[in-house]
Amino acid sequence: MSNSQEPVVSLRNVTKRIGRRTIIDNLSFDVPQGEIFGFLGPNGAGKTTTIRMMVGLMSITNGEILIKGRNIKTEFEQAIRHVGAIVENPEMYKFMSGYHNLIHYARMASGVTKERIREVVELVKLEDRIHDKVRRYSLGMRQRLGVAQAMLHRPSLLILDEPTNGLDPAGIRELRDYLRYLTREEGITVIVSSHLLSEMELMCDRVAVLMHGKLVDVKGIHEFIGSNTTGQTYLIEASPAEAALAALHSFDGVEAKAVPEGVEVVTDRDRIPGILNYLMQKNIDIYGVRAMRQSLEDRFLEMTGGERVG
Numbered sequence: 001m002s003n004s005q006e007p008v009v010s011l012r013n014v015t016k017r018i019g020r021r022t023i024i025d026n027l028s029f030d031v032p033q034g035e036i037f038g039f040l041g042p043n044g045a046g047k048t049t050t051i052r053m054m055v056g057l058m059s060i061t062n063g064e065i066l067i068k069g070r071n072i073k074t075e076f077e078q079a080i081r082h083v084g085a086i087v088e089n090p091e092m093y094k095f096m097s098g099y100h101n102l103i104h105y106a107r108m109a110s111g112v113t114k115e116r117i118r119e120v121v122e123l124v125k126l127e128d129r130i131h132d133k134v135r136r137y138s139l140g141m142r143q144r145l146g147v148a149q150a151m152l153h154r155p156s157l158l159i160l161d162e163p164t165n166g167l168d169p170a171g172i173r174e175l176r177d178y179l180r181y182l183t184r185e186e187g188i189t190v191i192v193s194s195h196l197l198s199e200m201e202l203m204c205d206r207v208a209v210l211m212h213g214k215l216v217d218v219k220g221i222h223e224f225i226g227s228n229t230t231g232q233t234y235l236i237e238a239s240p241a242e243a244a245l246a247a248l249h250s251f252d253g254v255e256a257k258a259v260p261e262g263v264e265v266v267t268d269r270d271r272i273p274g275i276l277n278y279l280m281q282k283n284i285d286i287y288g289v290r291a292m293r294q295s296l297e298d299r300f301l302e303m304t305g306g307e308r309v310g
Ligand SMILES: Nc1ncnc2c1ncn2[C@@H]1O[C@H](COP(=O)(O)OP(=O)(O)O)[C@@H](O)[C@H]1O
Pocket: 018, 023, 041, 042, 043, 044, 045, 046, 047, 048, 049, 050
């Protein structure tokens, strides 16, 4: 992606050491304006630590972080002005309405008007429920209220740490839609973290893969998904699943394992008709076949030359 503008965020050789441990190791990347950028990595990879340094909640051992050209260490006020963030689960007063929570936060920021509150409520599509108590909100609605709160002071960069945690697929789709809306309509830049490739894939333009505090790769999400070199994984919904698994174990060139929905096989596409025919001959019922994306773990194994995650 070419962009002649100054990046909204720049990390330059950022390192974090705690005691003798290096938690983040020489991390560098840029995020241009209007992008939805993902941090992807297993638990403990260093996503939250990186975000905490970006918003000044944790000191940086070495290197620098610039937000709109301002150094978060030496020009904190000017840098943080551009940032809205949800680092841990947003703290909400559950006994108050969503609206009163926003009023409460608006008092702590300067220059937030009632009109702006109305705007952010509309932005996250909470108009119908904003006067309900937060304790009656679904997790997805609480997330949206959190985003509304983070957006109150019109940041140009929104940072959300694991925003899809606990959301159902509908909630994830909603989140994706309004993050898209924010980037397209408001020119906001978004950084989200996740340990799930499948979610990053739907949400992000580019993804930085972190492992053990190191940047493994930064890629456009499509390059990422399209680059698998091993055989494709297919899910065969078959019943009885044990019989299908037993049958497939005697099939050459096919790796099979049991999953809750049936059997997962790794093979080439042109083998699929033969496999299905064979299963049907064995009186196994087939309810569906789906091509699966490679799992995050598989991609990590490929990118890191076989080093296990977690
Ligand atoms: N305050 C801290 N003191 C010591 N170790 C920490 C601290 N915060 C995080 N870590 C360690 O840093 C590593 C990265 O953690 P974290 O950034 O939370 O990862 P992620 O968000 O990707 O799951 C983990 O091994 C974690 O145990």
